[in-house]
Each structure stands twice: as structure tokens, then as C-alpha cells.
Amino acid sequence: MQKEVTIGDVARESGVNVSTVSRALSGVYGVHVQTRERVRAVAERMGYRPNRVARSLVTGRSHTLALIVSDIRNPFFAEVARGAEDAARAGSCDLILCNSDLDNAKQMQYVESLLEKRVDGILMNSVWALDKKQQQRLATCGVPIVLLNRAAPRSAFCTITADNEQGGALAADYLRSLGHRRIAHLSGPKRHGNMTGRTAGFVRALAAGPRPITPVVLYGSNSFAGGIELTRKLIAAHPDITAIFAANDIMAFGAIRELIQAGRRIPDDVSVIGFDDIELASVVHPPLTTIHQPIHEIGKAAVEILLRLAGGVNKAPEHRLFGVSLVERQSCKRLNT
Amino acid sequence: MQKEVTIGDVARESGVNVSTVSRALSGVYGVHVQTRERVRAVAERMGYRPNRVARSLVTGRSHTLALIVSDIRNPFFAEVARGAEDAARAGSCDLILCNSDLDNAKQMQYVESLLEKRVDGILMNSVWALDKKQQQRLATCGVPIVLLNRAAPRSAFCTITADNEQGGALAADYLRSLGHRRIAHLSGPKRHGNMTGRTAGFVRALAAGPRPITPVVLYGSNSFAGGIELTRKLIAAHPDITAIFAANDIMAFGAIRELIQAGRRIPDDVSVIGFDDIELASVVHPPLTTIHQPIHEIGKAAVEILLRLAGGVNKAPEHRLFGVSLVERQSCKRLNT
DNA sequence: CTGAAAGCGCTAACAG
DNA sequence: CTGTTAGCGCTTTCAG
Numbered sequence: 001m002q003k004e005v006t007i008g009d010v011a012r013e014s015g016v017n018v019s020t021v022s023r024a025l026s027g028v029y030g031v032h033v034q035t036r037e038r039v040r041a042v043a044e045r046m047g048y049r050p051n052r053v054a055r056s057l058v059t060g061r062s063h064t065l066a067l068i069v070s071d072i073r074n075p076f077f078a079e080v081a082r083g084a085e086d087a088a089r090a091g092s093c094d095l096i097l098c099n100s101d102l103d104n105a106k107q108m109q110y111v112e113s114l115l116e117k118r119v120d121g122i123l124m125n126s127v128w129a130l131d132k133k134q135q136q137r138l139a140t141c142g143v144p145i146v147l148l149n150r151a152a153p154r155s156a157f158c159t160i161t162a163d164n165e166q167g168g169a170l171a172a173d174y175l176r177s178l179g180h181r182r183i184a185h186l187s188g189p190k191r192h193g194n195m196t197g198r199t200a201g202f203v204r205a206l207a208a209g210p211r212p213i214t215p216v217v218l219y220g221s222n223s224f225a226g227g228i229e230l231t232r233k234l235i236a237a238h239p240d241i242t243a244i245f246a247a248n249d250i251m252a253f254g255a256i257r258e259l260i261q262a263g264r265r266i267p268d269d270v271s272v273i274g275f276d277d278i279e280l281a282s283v284v285h286p287p288l289t290t291i292h293q294p295i296h297e298i299g300k301a302a303v304e305i306l307l308r309l310a311g312g313v314n315k316a317p318e319h320r321l322f323g324v325s326l327v328e329r330q331s332c333k334r335l336n337t
Numbered sequence: 338m339q340k341e342v343t344i345g346d347v348a349r350e351s352g353v354n355v356s357t358v359s360r361a362l363s364g365v366y367g368v369h370v371q372t373r374e375r376v377r378a379v380a381e382r383m384g385y386r387p388n389r390v391a392r393s394l395v396t397g398r399s400h401t402l403a404l405i406v407s408d409i410r411n412p413f414f415a416e417v418a419r420g421a422e423d424a425a426r427a428g429s430c431d432l433i434l435c436n437s438d439l440d441n442a443k444q445m446q447y448v449e450s451l452l453e454k455r456v457d458g459i460l461m462n463s464v465w466a467l468d469k470k471q472q473q474r475l476a477t478c479g480v481p482i483v484l485l486n487r488a489a490p491r492s493a494f495c496t497i498t499a500d501n502e503q504g505g506a507l508a509a510d511y512l513r514s515l516g517h518r519r520i521a522h523l524s525g526p527k528r529h530g531n532m533t534g535r536t537a538g539f540v541r542a543l544a545a546g547p548r549p550i551t552p553v554v555l556y557g558s559n560s561f562a563g564g565i566e567l568t569r570k571l572i573a574a575h576p577d578i579t580a581i582f583a584a585n586d587i588m589a590f591g592a593i594r595e596l597i598q599a600g601r602r603i604p605d606d607v608s609v610i611g612f613d614d615i616e617l618a619s620v621v622h623p624p625l626t627t628i629h630q631p632i633h634e635i636g637k638a639a640v641e642i643l644l645r646l647a648g649g650v651n652k653a654p655e656h657r658l659f660g661v662s663l664v665e666r667q668s669c670k671r672l673n674t
Numbered sequence: 675c676t677g678a679a680a681g682c683g684c685t686a687a688c689a690g
Numbered sequence: 691c692t693g694t695t696a697g698c699g700c701t702t703t704c705a706g
Contacts, residue, residue, distance in 0.1 A: 004479075006683055017693045022685060032691060052453045053393045054683035058698045062390060064433075064454075071419065073616070078415045082408065085436055094454065096401075097434040099422055116389045117401075117431065142341075224616060253620045260622075279410070279561060283590045285597075285622025343699055354677045359701060369675060391699035395682045 005048045014042040025050065056118065065306055066096040066114045067299075068107055068124035074223070074250060075278040076295060080148070083299025084123060091307040093120065100124075102189065108134055115141055121306035123299075125149050129191045144309035146302045149193035158309065160302045160320045162293035164194050167324040168201025170291055171245045171273050174326055176206065176213065179335035180243035180271060183215040186230045186255060187247045188222030195222055195247045198275055202245055215245075222247060227254020235262050242270060242335055249274040249281050249290055256284060256331070267333035277327055287329035294322050342385045351379040362387065393455065402643055403433040403451045404636075405444055405461035411560070411587060412615040413632060417485070420636025421460060428644040430457065437461075439526065445471055452478055458643035460636075462486050466528045481646035483639045486530035495646070497639045497657045499630035501531050504661040505538025507628055508582045508610050511663055513543065513550065516672035517580035517608060520552040523567045523592060524584045525559030532559055532584045535612055539582055552582075559584060564591020572599050579607060579672055586611040586618050586627055593621060593668070604670035614664055624666035631659050 007025075011018040016035060023031045024039040042048075056062045065088050069077040081097065088095045096119065100107040107124070114122060125148035130138070138145055139156045147159045175183055185202055188195030199217060206213040216238050220226040227246060231254065234241060246252035252274030256266055264270050266286060274281060277292035305318060344362075348355040353372060360368045361376040379385075393399045402425050406414040418434065425432045433456065437444040444461070451459060462485035467475070475482055476493045484496045512520055522539055525532030536554060543550040553575050557563040564583060568591065571578060583589035589611030593603055601607050603623060611618060614629035642655060 004683090007685095008683075018683090019685075019694080020692055023692085026685085030691065035691085049449070049453050051394075051455060051683050053390055053399060053455050054698090055685075056390045056698095057388075057394050057683080057700090058685045060698080066431075067434075072409065072422070073412070073415045073419050075410070075412060075415070078410045078412070081434065082410050082436060085409070085434060094403075094433045094435075094450070096431045097404075097418065097422060098431075099419060112386070113431070116386050118388065118390050224620070253617070257620055280590070280617055280620075283561070283594055283617075283621055341699090344701095345699075355700080356678080356702075357676055360676085363701085367675065372675085388699050391682090392701075393682095394684090394699080395701045397682080 004051065005046045007048070007050070010039065010043045010046060010048050013046060014039045060118070061120055061310070062118045063093045064096060064117070064119045065093050065303060065310075066098060066110075066119045066122045066124075068098040068100050068110055068122065070102045070125065071099050071223075072097060075280060076248065076250075076276050079278065079295040080299035080302075083296035083301075084303045085299075086296075087300040087303035087307070091303070093307070095303075102192075104130060104134070108137070111138065111141070115143060119143065120310040121145070123148065123302050123306055125194070126151070129193075144306055146306050146309075148298070148302065150197060151193075156317055158305050158318045160298055160305065160322070161194065161197075162298065162322045162324050164197030164324075165201030165204075167275055167291040167293065168198040168203075168245075169205035170324065170326045171198075171275070172202045172205035174289075174328075174332070175243045175245065175271065175273065176209075178243070178271065178332060181211075181213055181335075182238070182241050183213060183243045183245070184234050184238060184241045185215045185217045185245045185247070186227060186234070186251050187217060187219050188226070188251075190219050192222065198247050216241065222251060224250045224254045224257075227251035228258045229254075231255040231258035235259075235264075243332070244270060244272045246272065246274050249276040249278045249288060252288055252290065252331075253280075253284055256288075267331050271332035271335075273332055281327075282329065286331050289329045289332045290327055291324050292327045293324045298322055341388065342383045344385070344387070347376065347380045347383060347385050350383060351376045397455070398457055398647070399455045400430045401433060401454070401456045402430050402640060402647075403435060403447075403456045403459045403461075405435040405437050405447055405459065407439045407462065408436050408560075409434060412617060413585065413587075413613050416615065416632040417636035417639075420633035420638075421640045422636075423633075424637040424640035424644070428640070430644070432640075439529075441467060441471070445474070448475065448478070452480060456480065457647040458482070460485065460639050460643055462531070463488075466530075481643055483643050483646075485635070485639065487534060488530075493654055495642050495655045497635055497642065497659070498531065498534075499635065499659045499661050501534030501661075502538030502541075504612055504628040504630065505535040505540075505582075506542035507661065507663045508535075508612070509539045509542035511626075511665075511669070512580045512582065512608065512610065513546075515580070515608065515669060518548075518550055518672075519575070519578050520550060520580045520582065521571050521575060521578045522552045522554045522582045522584070523564060523571070523588050524554060524556050525563070525588075527556050529559065535584050553578065559588055561587045561591045564588035565595045566591075568592040568595035572596075572601075580669070581607060581609050583609065583611050586613040586615045586625060589625055589627065589668075590617075590621055593625075604668050608669035608672075610669055618664075619666065623668050626666045626669045627664055628661050629664045630661045635659055
């Protein structure tokens with residue numbers, strides 16, 4: 001690493017004091033236009049690059065945000081990350097990416113490390129219900145945190161999520177309207193806020209109305225592999241199922257894959273509906289009927305809140321709930337009577 | 338932001354000098370076991386968190402790496418990012434994520450910003466051929482850079498890629514072996530190193546041998562949408578094509594989608610082969626035959642090189658070429674004669 | 675083994 | 691408008 005040009009070098013070279021250089025380059029008022037231009041020219045010529053580490057040390061702001069997701073390979077989180085990065089960039093911040101693998105301890109390790117780096121804010125889906133101590137730690141860490149799932153009612157965190165319950169209910173009503181009555185639901189890990197919200201909305205909606213239905217509910221990993229595994233179990237235990245609601249699209253992909261493997265046709269033998277509406281939902285065969293949520297928007301909005309919080313604006317925890325909608329494609333079919 | 342506990346506070350509280358605290362906490366030798374334990378206890382009790390910004394300022398290492406990809410939503414890059422993050426974490430570094438959108442200027446802006454933040458290394462796919470000035474800037478910026486594509490022969494950068502040419506050749510030989518002779522290739526943007534490597538290998542292999550074939554080659558966006566668009570054009574201009582090699586899997590997805598839309602069956606009417614072997618390749622219908630490359634490995638290896646470079650080990654630009662292989666699934670079929 | 679002191683590069687009062 | 695002077699919190703010689 002060759003020696004960097006510092007603000008002192010620029011000052012010496014332009015015959016002014018470092019503070020003048022600082023002001024000239026920061027674009028703050030209070031500098032003669034002439035000197036400012038001269039300083040800028042010199043800085044340019046010398047290839048001066050301000051050292052943001054030094055700046056951060058004195059200002060206390062690092063202009064860095066962090067996003068902790070369970071796994072960036074999940075297309076849902078990739079889209080969230082993209083929305084978040086776009087917003088971060090717009091706010092001239094960088095985004096550190098962390099993969100928690102749904103591991104509480106690992107997640108907290110990341111948080112501690114990020115706090116030491118003095119990030120200006122953290123965006124995370126606190127995947128498992130954190131214990132009291134951990135929640136306490138997050139709440140009092142002094143750095144703004146926005147959660148991508150519903151938090152405990154009176155928690156101190158801002159949250160931003162899709163309306164999972166409503167989405168679950170939409171799926172339920174849709175399957176019921178198609179005449180299905182032997183229905184299964186593939187959920188994620190128990191205690192996973194978003195997954196369980198979908199499950200709750202789904203079960204509640206099926207239980208409501210004149211002819212209540214009780215679905216078979218299976219819990220497992222909210223991944224492609226999880227979808228496969230749960231579907232295998234499902235077929236073994238309940239071969240007469242006619243419709244499946246998967247808690248997210250990649251689980252639905254897994255379910256479809258396993259169903260086809262087992263010789264079932266979709267949607268002729270079994271209807272499948274997902275949740276998320278990731279880009280690839282329209283790619284699989286058949287195109288997946290699913291619950292749409294504005295993923296990119298969610299990442300973007302979350303960072304915008306973070307930025308506002310980091311600006312020290314207000315403190316009242318804000319909760320945004322994005323609307324969802326049913327996207328009808330070709331993976332569900334009216335039940336043959 | 339409540340006031341942070343500093344090393345000075347810990348020093349005062351434990352009745353020693355800051356330098357002793359520093360040594361005690363850094364685990365460096367040269368501290369009496371007793372004092373070290375005492376200091377540690379005090380630090381623990383006070384909830385002391387070292388300020389890494391300050392540390393970085395003096396040590397000159399930020400323990401932060403950056404990854405610039407065109408778009409994290411591309412499952413290929415998500416997997417690269419995961420591999421990179423895993424390796425970064427293993428080396429106790431954080432990873433900043435940037436999306437260049439295949440935009441040269443945007444990419445250079447990121448680089449400048451990252452340099453100001455004094456990242457320890459940058460991992461990027463310099464998507465378009467950079468101009469001389471930009472290459473020069475990167476080569477002399479003083480920060481290790483590893484490229485995810487082949488660079489100019491005598492360039493100063495480390496590169497780590499899959500064997501694109503070989504992959505293209507594998508696809509060519511495979512399609513030819515199935516009896517196809519009217520073959521199309523959907524490539525990415527011209528000048529995109531990896532894409533064009535695949536194209537070159539493909540075209541060359543088809544041109545070789547006793548009965549040379551000249552494929553129809555179309556250039557476009559290396560995305561799902563790009564695959565759709567190119568396929569639409571292809572069908573219009575060359576309706577008699579029997580096989581398509583897409584330069585990556587998501588383009589292949591787009592192609593399949595468009596072919597089905599146009600009433601073609603796969604693989605009965607048209608065979609499709611992709612490149613990358615992303616996880617979802619096995620999910621689409623029919624499961625995609627594709628060229629496998631070790632994506633996670635590539636991200637991981639790239640960061641490991643970066644880490645070694647950041648450690649100031651050696652300077653000789655290293656070039657790693659990962660082997661590829663053909664994964665036969667169900668999207669290609671022997672041509673009916 | 676430990677303390678004192680000198681910065682890392684920059685910003686931010688405070689004078690002038 | 692510009693220079694002086696303190697630090698930000700930490701590591702790292704250099705003495706003792």
C-alpha cells in the first residue's frame with residue numbers, strides 16, 4: 001500500500017490550513033470561492049481521497065448500514081437486499097450483507113461485530129423469537145434497528161412487513177372457492193414470525209364460515225429442500241390431499257418438484273399456491289399461483305426508515321404493513337367433483 | 338446515541354493505563370495474567386465494545402471487503418455472494434454489497450467510495466471492458482482487487498472464473514451429439530467477458546470437426562427478460578431452430594418461457610441448454626440441462642485470495658480457472674430424424 | 675510487565 | 691474568510 005495523500009499534504013501544497021481544505025472540500029460555506037477552487041484543483045491534481053475512517057471517528061457516523069438475512073440465496077432476500085441497497089445508495093450509505101442461517105447466536109454475533117464497527121443502522125429479520133436478554137440488548141444498543149417481521153406488540157423496534165395474515169387468508173379463501181376441502185399447509189420453522197403469521201391467517205380463514213376446514217399443517221425448513229421434505233412426508237401420511245399452500249414460493253417449488261416426482265400432475269391432481277411472488281414464480285411449470293408482496297419496496301422502505309432514524313429524527317417506533325394480493329397463474333384448479 | 342464506554346473508562350476503572358487495557362484485550366503477550374483478567378472483567382462489566390473505526394484509523398486495516406456484482410437478484414450472484422460472505426466471515430471481515438447494473442460508471446463510483454472507506458479488498462466482475470484509464474485506476478489504487486472474469490492477458494489483476502470456453506464447447510458437443518444442426522445461441526452483452534467466453538467456446542466447437550455448424554448468435558441482456566426477448570426475435574427470424582444454448586440459466590428460463598408461450602414443446606420441439614447450474618435449474622419444467630460451475634466455491638476462493646493479498650503476502654497476479662461439467666437433465670432431446 | 679506520549683486523518687469550535 | 695487548537699478512540703513505540 002503506497003502512502004496515501006492526506007488532507008495535510010493538500011493543505012501544504014495549496015498554502016492554506018487543513019481546516020480550510022476540509023471546509024473547501026466539504027462544500028461548506030465560509031470559504032472564499034477562489035481559495036476553494038484552488039484547493040479543489042490541488043486536491044484533484046494530487047489524487048487526494050478523503051479518509052472516511054478518520055472522518056467517521058470524529059463525526060460518529062459511518063455511513064454504513066447492515067442487512068442481516070437468513071440466506072441471500074433465497075430469492076426473496078436477494079430482492080429485499082436489492083431494494084435495501086438501492087435506498088442505501090440513494091442515501092449515500094454502504095450496505096454490509098450478513099447471512100444468519102436462521103441461527104440466533106450467529107445473528108447476535110453479527111450484531112455485536114456491526115456495533116463495534118459503528119454502523120448507522122441494522123436491518124434484520126430476527127428469525128427466531130429472541131430471548132429477553134437478546135431483545136434487551138438490541139433495544140438498548142444505541143443503533144437504530146428495523147425488523148423485517150412483526151415484533152412483540154410493545155417492542156421498541158420499527159417493523160416493516162407484508163400483511164402475512166391477510167395473505168394466508170387470501171390463499172385459504174381461494175382454495176376453498178375452488179372447492180378444495182382436503183388441504184395441507186407447509187409452514188416454516190415454528191416461531192418464525194412471518195411464516196407463522198401466514199399460517200395463522202390461513203388456518204383462521206379456513207376455520208371461519210359455514211363449512212369450516214381444518215388443514216394439515218406441517219412445519220419445517222422454509223427452503224426448497226424443506227418444501228421437498230415436507231411434501232414427501234405429506235404424501236406418505238395424507239395421500240388424499242388436493243391442495244397445498246406453501247408458506248413461500250421456494251417451498252412451493254420444492255413441493256411441485258416432489259409431487260411431480262411422485263407422479264402427481266399439477267394442477268390436475270393437486271393444486272399448489274405459494275407466497276412471495278418472486279420473479280421465478282412465473283418460470284416454473286406450471287406458472288405458480290401465489291400471494292404477491294412488494295418485496296423490493298419492503299427493502300427500500302426499511303432502509304429509508306433506518307436512514308431517517310440514523311438522522312436522529314424521531315423515536316416513536318413505526319410499523320408499516322404492506323398490502324398483499326393474489327396472483328392467479330396456473331398451479332391451482334377447481335376441484336373435479 | 339448514549340455515550341459509549343471507551344478504553345479510557347476501562348483503564349480508569351481498573352486502575353491501569355490505556356495501553357495496558359489495549360494489550361490485555363488484544364490478547365497480546367506482555368501482560369501479567371492477573372491484570373489481564375482483571376481488566377477483562379472490568380471491560381465485561383462495563384459493557385465495553387472496542388471502537389473498530391478508531392482501530393482502523395491507526396492500523397490501516399478496516400476488516401471490510403466489498404463485492405460488486407451486476408445484480409444480486411441474479412441467483413448466480415446470490416450464490417457467489419454467499420460463498421464470498423462465508424469466506425469473509427471466516428477471515429473475520431465484513432462484506433459490503435454493491436449492485437452495478439452492468440454500468441461502468443456506477444461501478445467506478447462504487448470503487449471510489451469504497452477506496453475512501455479504506456476497504457481491504459474488492460471483488461468484482463468488471464462487466465464491460467473498462468477503458469484504459471479505469472483499468473489504470475484500479476491497478477494502481479493500492480487495494481487488492483480480484484476479478485470474477487477473465488482480464489486482459491497481461492493485466493495486473495487476480496482473476497477467478499469458471500472455464501467458460503470449455504463450458505461452451507461442452508454444450509456444443511452435446512447438442513451436436515444429439516443430432517442438432519440448426520442451433521441458436523443466446524449470449525449476453527457483447528464485451529461481457531464471461532458471456533463472450535462461453536460464446537467463443539461454443540462457436541469454435543461447432544465449427545470444428547468433419548461437419549461444421551454455424552449457429553445463429555444473438556446478443557442481449559443476460560437476464561430472464563433478456564432470454565425472453567432474444568427468444569422472441571429468434572422464433573421470428575429462425576423458426577426452424579431445433580436447439581438453443583443460453584449463456585446462463587436465467588436466460589434459459591426466459592427462453593423456455595417464451596418457447597412454451599409460442600406453443601413449442603421442450604424438449605420435443607426444441608432442446609434448451611443453459612450455463613451455471615443454479616439451484617433452480619432443477620425446478621423448472623422440464624428440469625434444465627446445463628453446464629455446471631462451482632459457484633459457491635468461486636465466491637469463496639475469490640475472497641480467500643483477497644484476504645491473502647490484503648495480508649500482504651504476495652503480489653504475483655494469480656489466475657484460477659474452475660472446471661465445469663455437463664449436467665444432463667430433461668431439457669434436451671435427440672433430434673427426431 | 676506497565677506507563678507515558680505520540681500520532682492515525684479528519685472535523686469542529688473558537689479565535690482572529 | 692481563515693488559522694489554531696483540541697480532540698475522536700485506539701495502537702504502538704519507547705522508556706522505565
